[in-house]
Amino acid sequence: MRTRAGHLYFGGEAMSCSLRSLNSFPKPPLTIEEQIELLRQRKLIIENEEFAKEVLNSVSYYRLSGYTLSLRAGNLFHEGVTFRSVYQIYEFDRKLRHLLLGVIEVVEIALRTQIANHMALKYGALGYLNSSYFRDPLFHQEFLLELQKQIKNTKNKELFIRHYIEKYNGKFPIWAAVEIFSLGMLSKFFKNLKIEDQKAISRGYYDFPPQYLVSWIHALVTLRNICAHYGRLYNRTFTITPKLSKEIKKLGFLDDRLFTYIFILKYLIRSRKKWISFSTNLQAIIAEYKDEVDISLVGFPCNWYEILLS
Structure with a gap:
């Protein structure tokens, strides 16, 4: 405007x-x-x-x-x-966003690493530029245009981007290119990989089928954007819902509430130590605001802590 x-x-x-x-x-x-x-x-x-x-x-x-x-x-x-109780709910939401951004960062960096390692070893440093290695060549070409825009917009902010422009004539190997991807771009890139490459990454590192990883990363893009732009998580219904197995659905929590997004993170964080640390910090935030916050409004069941650590 x-x-x-x-x-x-x-x-x-x-x-x-x-x-x-x-x-x-x-x-x-x-x-x-x-x-x-x-x-x-x-x-x-x-x-x-x-x-x-x-x-x-x-x-x-x-x-x-x-x-x-x-x-x-x-x-x-x-x-x-009371006014103070309203503000306490706001503070709960703010701290929750901050905690989630930290754990989403861990997921994003690990996925960048897995994609870069797989693509480099199978197709070479610049193989990701070849549309024949992707499901939809036209979508891939559009993705490369988006990547070029990202490079142009950030070249004056990131030293490594200027390095590859000046020394390698603007050619970015996959391990450098993924560092330019936003989480949204990473989601698009993975979704357009051929099924055998998706399987190699998803089953090899995460130990579950690729259709779940495609859905879950797409959902996390939504969550990450809400958190990064200081959006409200409390009492929010999400329009993008992660794909869940029959076994997970039997647990009975709502798939359009925040707890489902948090639940899928436990499959995406491969370090048990980091996951326990996150869950403990989450428990501390909820305990701090337990008198004002209704955790059912973010989809948490009564036994949420046991579910996350099981």
Whole structure:
């Protein structure tokens, strides 16, 4: 979107707007004091107004309101709900995002490594540029264009990219190229590998069929993007659901809630030590906020800790 002299441009088309129409949104902006008064009118208990002001000056009213969905009926809060309890739920969500980003990083780097090792040893350093080694040659060519854009956008930020441009005329061996891939690109790349290559990577390192790895990495792209952009995890329904085996489905948890995403991570983290560390840290966060947080709203069953470590 671009603006110019009272006009809004969407996708190249101009929408003429008078200055009056720009200020005619049905919900007027509110000062921090007015926001607090509105929350009081909606039956939210404000125990400490200075604390509420401090929070609302650093976390927007709109962002915070997403964490109140389970605490109210319509616009009115349930009896006894306090501002501090809403903020505690927000803090739980923030710490949970941070914890998940760390473990997703482990998954992403391991998958980069497995793909690079397999492709290099089977097809050579630059074999990944050959469309005949992929299921859909056209999709592969589109992927290479996306890679070139990524290189162009990051060449001034990453020393190793400039190194390959200057010394090797812009030729990136697969072990360097995967370091440029985003998790989304990594997901696309793996999905387009021939089935025998998918099997070699999935069964060789992860010890489960490739169709699960394709689905799970795709799901983790969604989760990673939500976490990286500070999106809400609490009380969220996910539209991308990971593929689950019949045995996993028998456990009975909802596949469109966060716990399913966390559950599949236990198959993607090959280090038992790292997985125990993650699960213990997760347990600590839940224990810290147990009085305010309803873990069923993120899909956690009562015996979630035992399930993750079984």
